[in-house]
Amino acid sequence: MSNPETKAITRELQSHAAILGGFVSLLWIIEIVDAFLFGGRLDVYGIRPRSLEGLQGILLMPFLHRNFAHLAANTLPFVTLGWLIMLREISDFFIVSAVTVLVSGFGVWLTGAPNSVHIGASGLIFGYFGFLLLRGYFERSFTSILVSLIVGFFYGSLIWGVLPSQPGVSWQGHFFGFVGGVLTAQILGRQKRRVN
Numbered sequence: 001m002s003n004p005e006t007k008a009i010t011r012e013l014q015s016h017a018a019i020l021g022g023f024v025s026l027l028w029i030i031e032i033v034d035a036f037l038f039g040g041r042l043d044v045y046g047i048r049p050r051s052l053e054g055l056q057g058i059l060l061m062p063f064l065h066r067n068f069a070h071l072a073a074n075t076l077p078f079v080t081l082g083w084l085i086m087l088r089e090i091s092d093f094f095i096v097s098a099v100t101v102l103v104s105g106f107g108v109w110l111t112g113a114p115n116s117v118h119i120g121a122s123g124l125i126f127g128y129f130g131f132l133l134l135r136g137y138f139e140r141s142f143t144s145i146l147v148s149l150i151v152g153f154f155y156g157s158l159i160w161g162v163l164p165s166q167p168g169v170s171w172q173g174h175f176f177g178f179v180g181g182v183l184t185a186q187i188l189g190r191q192k193r194r195v196n
Helices: 003-037 041-045 053-063 068-086 090-111 122-139 142-162 171-195
Strands: none
Touching (some): 003 041, 003 053, 003 068, 041 053, 053 090, 068 122, 068 142, 090 122, 090 171, 122 142, 122 171
């Protein structure tokens, strides 16, 4: 591999690390501030279904977590699945994130239990999972199919998270996050097939 190619790959990986590292750092800073300065009171800014003031939570939900254990559980899959999306194109990561946040957020706002508050980045993670799992089907390229199979093998058990199974866990966020990821896989997959 020539020196310019090596430098280009290094720059690309540095961009991936900066974007993912920056986002994860922001999540942890917000949780530290919430825990030590606000005593967890920022969580009320999550999604409150079918209330006008709860609409702001659509954009805030991924940044708020119940506690450090909740955030820690979301950090590794966020980084792993987010990075797998970035491997193709960094722009895919931002598109999948934006669509997933909106689809997941509005889905939770419309269908969540009354008087509940929904927080956490797990809807985003399920969006990444749905995108990677179905991208191979929609794109029909060898690389995307291979990534879909790898993600299915290592993260396939996540699929059960879209069902109502655990009290206090927003299965609606998981379900609509997954739907947002699949929708984005369909849109981007068809675009890439037209280009190729």
